[in-house]
Amino acid sequence: MVLTHHHWDHTWGLAAWDAPATAHRRCAEAMAAEATLPWSHEELRRRIAAQPLLGPSYRARARAVDDFGELRLVAPDTVFDDRLTVTAGGATVELAHVGGGHAHGSSVVRVPAAGVLFLGDAYYPPPHHLRRPGDGPDLELAASLLGPDVEWWVEGHDVPRTRAEAEAALRAAGSATG
Ligand SMILES: [Zn+2]
Known part of the structure; x- marks a missing residue:
């Protein structure tokens, strides 16, 4: 797998693939930063209220993920x-x-x-x-x-x-x- 950049719609599915993944260092760093954040529907609503410009991205994430308890954000194997x-x-x-x-x-x-x-x-x-x-x-x-x-x-x-x-x-x- 090659991760072309860190955006969620290109990386959040990584855990589902049984394949080694490679990314640029700055992509991997941005993914690591996102992985430290709490993710839930409540959290997304809170962050949209605080920063409305995040709405399009965060509402799309909310639509894509039914159960955030199952979301696993993993790091690429090599950078x-x-x-x-x-x-x-x-x-x-x-x-x-x-x-x-x-x-x-x-x-x-x-x-x-x-x-x-x-x-x-x-x-x-x-x-x-x-x-x-x-x-x-x-x-x-x-x-x-x-x-x-x-x-x-x-x-x-x-x-x-x-x-x-x-x-x-x-x-x-x-x-x-x-
Ligand atoms: Zn993108």
């Missing part, structure tokens, strides 16, 4: 700092930290033999409670990641795209955000 190359299922897999405004620990995952790039949410805007007026997708970061080696562009919250489809989607996003 890396800049880049890491691993072999999985016979394929070479390259992990690279890219950071960015969505999550400072964001990493992308390349499978060069297949031309696949997994982006997680790397170029998405900052999460709602950290977003400032004018914040949008980081199209500069996205463009820098769409190198000539990429045949398949797989981002966290959208369909996989061919290179041409990804270029078109990024162009459309660019004209939408000006």
Whole structure:
């Protein structure tokens, strides 16, 4: 397993997988910090009342978890700092930290033999409670990641795209955000 960043919708299910997990150090640190917090429906309501901008994220967590008594937040088995190359299922897999405004620990995952790039949410805007007026997708970061080696562009919250489809989607996003 590679954890592309610490956000709950990408990490809270980790305990369900019987597989070694790897993450960037800053992702692992943010996960460790969340794991020390108490989580319950009452706690979520309390924190939303104290900081309403957390509402979208915390209400989504409340919808996703019926019983917080069963929630187990576990740490990744290994962390890396800049880049890491691993072999999985016979394929070479390259992990690279890219950071960015969505999550400072964001990493992308390349499978060069297949031309696949997994982006997680790397170029998405900052999460709602950290977003400032004018914040949008980081199209500069996205463009820098769409190198000539990429045949398949797989981002966290959208369909996989061919290179041409990804270029078109990024162009459309660019004209939408000006
Ligand atoms: Zn995210």
